[in-house]
Amino acid sequence: MTDVGRLRADFPILRTEVRGKPLVYLDNAATTQKPKIVIDAIGRYYEEQNSNVHRGVHHLSELATKLYEDARVRTARFLNAADPREIVFVRGATEAINLVAQSFVRPRLRSEDEVLVTHMEHHSNIVPWQLLPAVLRVAPIDDAGDLVLEKFEEMISERTRFVAVTHVSNALGTVNPVKRIVEMAHARGVPVLVDGAQAVPHMPVDVRDLGCDFYVFSGHKIYGPTGVGALYARLPLLESMPPYQSGGDMILSVSFEKTIFNHVPHRFEAGTPNIEGVIGLGAAIDYVRGAGLDAIAAHERDLMDYATGVLSRVKSLRIVGTAREKAGAISFVLDGVHPHDVGTILDREGIAIRTGHHCAQPVMERFGLAATARASFALYNTREEIDALAAGLRRVVEVFRA
Ligand code: PMP
Numbered sequence: 001m002t003d004v005g006r007l008r009a010d011f012p013i014l015r016t017e018v019r020g021k022p023l024v025y026l027d028n029a030a031t032t033q034k035p036k037i038v039i040d041a042i043g044r045y046y047e048e049q050n051s052n053v054h055r056g057v058h059h060l061s062e063l064a065t066k067l068y069e070d071a072r073v074r075t076a077r078f079l080n081a082a083d084p085r086e087i088v089f090v091r092g093a094t095e096a097i098n099l100v101a102q103s104f105v106r107p108r109l110r111s112e113d114e115v116l117v118t119h120m121e122h123h124s125n126i127v128p129w130q131l132l133p134a135v136l137r138v139a140p141i142d143d144a145g146d147l148v149l150e151k152f153e154e155m156i157s158e159r160t161r162f163v164a165v166t167h168v169s170n171a172l173g174t175v176n177p178v179k180r181i182v183e184m185a186h187a188r189g190v191p192v193l194v195d196g197a198q199a200v201p202h203m204p205v206d207v208r209d210l211g212c213d214f215y216v217f218s219g220h221k222i223y224g225p226t227g228v229g230a231l232y233a234r235l236p237l238l239e240s241m242p243p244y245q246s247g248g249d250m251i252l253s254v255s256f257e258k259t260i261f262n263h264v265p266h267r268f269e270a271g272t273p274n275i276e277g278v279i280g281l282g283a284a285i286d287y288v289r290g291a292g293l294d295a296i297a298a299h300e301r302d303l304m305d306y307a308t309g310v311l312s313r314v315k316s317l318r319i320v321g322t323a324r325e326k327a328g329a330i331s332f333v334l335d336g337v338h339p340h341d342v343g344t345i346l347d348r349e350g351i352a353i354r355t356g357h358h359c360a361q362p363v364m365e366r367f368g369l370a371a372t373a374r375a376s377f378a379l380y381n382t383r384e385e386i387d388a389l390a391a392g393l394r395r396v397v398e399v400f401r402a
Pocket of ligand 1: 029030091092093094095122124125166168169170195197198218359
């Protein structure tokens, strides 16, 4: 188990008060708070190391390049990728999915080809596929929020050109059996992208064990900065892909007659990258590895079980999403109270949760709801914070009963 008290001390923002109350931050699926070592790594970069990367021969440029490339090695190790060249730094999960849609899938599409997703995807894993000239097929989920695996398998046909599934649902907390999904797709020769935005903060991820072709995540959901994320792609696939964006750094030579593109992964990192973001992401990865992903997973398992029990006992509360395996988030509704009102009343007590459709409107539609309230957890949350949430929710119920 983690020593939560010690870990909490690493996050300066957790010492702040909101409206005179200690902050209870339960909106971690939207973005996580940042430990001091991430904040310091970014500060140190600007105070002592700032320079452009892959360009100069001077000391600072070499230093910044080394820090940037070290972060790539650490990201590759974090996902157990075979080679650091399989890691492309991007703005986040959203950009990574767009990159794969445009550079890998689009050139391979023939007329009437299909892209298969699930009903529990985030908008970022729906809309990029809708921009392609392909038919979007949607594998159903059941009333618990589990993927109907037999149906998913049936839907893989000769027309299926690509499969894109989330590892963990941000709206329901469902953990998908991605290894099994990859096996099913690969049995039909179909490549698979896994959206790991909500998985990497909560469990160890091994892309080679999963067998997936692409894996994407965002830095800000794993205690790193915003505006940075990573795409993992198997090397032969990445090498087969044309550039996504073009400009500086992604070329070996340019003339008006002929431009030669750079090797992977630089071919996909056009322009000056988010250097401080990448360095901050490297620090965040060191941080979670230091805390231990198995220990984080065990602590959060306890929080999820505890919260499920405590919230179930709040009168007129219904948990939305009761999948066999869940991680990170619990969605719920209170009878007769709009989720936005729940969020606003809790905010007065310093408790931050998310309310709305969570960028997963098809999930809301599947459960006949416009919105839910969602509490989502991180390594620094405690049972006491969950008790505070439950007490706040009881007050919400009283306000609306009065
Ligand atoms: N996929 C999932 C499952 C998510 O939860 C999110 C963020 N809420 C994204 C993709 C998109 O991440 P970002 O906005 O950081 O690109």
